[in-house]
Amino acid sequence: MERPRLIREDGLRHDGRKYDELRPVRITVGALNKASGSALVEYGGTKVLAAVYGPREIPQKHLLLPDRAIIRCRYHMLSFSTHERKSPALTRREVELSKVIREALEPVVMSETFPRTAIDIFIEVINADGGTRTAAVTAASLALADAGVPMRDLVVGVAVGKIDGVLLLDVDELEDMFGEADMPVAVAPSLGLITLLQLNGVLTREEFDAALKLALKGAAQIYEKSREALRDKYMKVRVEE
């Protein structure tokens, strides 16, 4: 594939965004019927569904902990969610992402309230256009809240990339493919805690400091939208009653 022009002559990105502009964020809380809680999150063309089941008892008793709930998490991409078909089996990438997403959520879940149970988080990437793990964190955190799991904060994710030496917020797949660096970040904004931080690429110290600032700025906007989406759902419930 030819490398397209990612920063246009007018200084805007290939899709017309400014360097610090998010793609349109759409959030539906309670997208599923059977799950204890669920959320569908879209960052532009990226579409991720998260469902939470539990806290519940599970047959695998040996996994359970006596003083708190365990969190189980699976990040999974649908076979047709990517350009090339992805094998339905879990890849090494998905195994790693399941782990880092779980670890991004552990600090906010008050798991000590439900000892000897499991809280299961299932994430399905329906369409991938960059930033699937960060959209997954946002979706999973909203699904947990929708399930009524006690939490210290919501966690929201966003990625920052470096393309042609410029730092860009919320990179899409094209920018990620031809960029020099991709840094996914997840934050619990009210706790002031960064709970997911990865860097795929090379940054100088100065670039990193600026990239982290940019990520936190984007996360603050997604946090507001997440809170709105949660409020919207429960406002509707009250009207129906």
Next chain:
Amino acid sequence: MSHTPSLELVIPRLKASTIVSILKKGMRSSGRGLMEYRPIEIVPGYVRNADGSALVRLGNTVVVAGVKLEVGSPYPDAPNEGALVVNAEFVPTALSTFEPGPPDENAIELARVIDRSLRELKAIDMSKLVIVPGRRVWVVYIDIYALDHDGNLVDASSIATLAALMNTSLPKVEVDESGNVRVDRGTRASPLPLRNRVITVTIAKAENVMFVDPDLEEESVAETRLVVAVSEDGRIAGLQKSGAGGFTEAEVLTALDIALKAGEELIKKLVISNLGGLKAGSATPTGSSAP
């Protein structure tokens, strides 16, 4: 599915609280400083049959990394470049809770963190690993085995990987008219073309105290870790927050200061210790002692 682990190591609550209270005073129960690594011993060329290898002892943690070069096909999107495959396994010799079987999520994460640091920095000059342009290239297999686990497997693995790559040499190859490749492993043609060196520095955090190179007991009391890949020229070549818990923005910035400084020292140490190691053309490993 990834799940909250039960503790790898169960230590008495009294001991755990002692470790933490000493950390809070800016010291460590082992007598080390917060920013001090355990003694590092590197045995380059530990495995005679590998094309490059190193055994690393980081305190009581022991890791062996080996490089095998095989002739293979290039990736379609990079026809004139060699390929890199990194794998890690935590074998059951290392800890009572490690079980035989395919690599678990921790081993997969470790391998992928090291893979990314090498790949993103272009540490190996892949363009020099072409045998028949567009058809046959060298595939660099790096396999890492944790033999004895006393904490900080990531940094020990990263040191072992770099040391192994530094004493890797390419076997001599002959290509006939029809493009068949014959490998002569008995004769070494040239060292593996390394362009950049990279090392990881793991910073652990327990009750807001940050320190480098956690041992197993310290890992069990630490809430979280940040793995920073540091390049020879002082850039950040990868990051991975690992373990439940999180860092404030200020803590991340402090952790990076620590990592960049420690990384520079580690690479220096490694370069010096590897000078006496296996050179291309030689076949005598310098180490034959037990791990």
